[in-house]
Amino acid sequence: AQSVTQLGSHVSVSEGALVLLRCNYSSSVPPYLFWYVQYPNQGLQLLLKYTSAATLVKGINGFEAEFKKSETSFHLTKPSAHMSDAAEYFCAVTGTASKLTFGTGTRLQVTL
């Protein structure tokens, strides 16, 4: 079975500051991990994915995430926040056929 824990339901950063959104996973098999972003009243858009290749994964919009097996983590980072990054972010894991397990999401607020 797989599970995902996202620490912090709300994160607030200043524009230009580092963004760090935390995700820890549990999986009984080697995991595939994903980060999605959701803007208000829209579906989810894939930011990046880890599928057992490079542990540092680069995604769209300047985001990246690092897979750390020893810490069972897949934290999302961006060096410099932009106002347009304000959205809800979901971490997800899959290890068995067909199903993704999502975290409860982290709402990112970016202030001036």
Place this chain on the structure above:
Amino acid sequence: SQTIHQWPATLVQPVGSPLSLECTVEGTSNPNLYWYRQAAGRGLQLLFYSVGIGQISSEVPQNLSASRPQDRQFILSSKKLLLSDSGFYLCAWSPVPNQPQHFGDGTRLSIL
């Protein structure tokens, strides 16, 4: 390229009325299809998934059902809606298991 269509975008229904939400995918064949519900302030709950025509797996026992009458069509239904069925419903597809899922724009369902 592949696209996913979901409609309607918003729906207001009285308690006890039936429901039919439709999702179609273009540009691919034999996709895995998924229905999720997202309640306010909560993560995504997988409701149903399908790996082929007529093959439906239910994740959560509830007032809803799903059908896949054609390869790229996925329908979410209810015979009698409950207040608790309110939420944001998302359809998604993936080409194969363990690959990223791609989401539609969602349907906002309000039950009065």
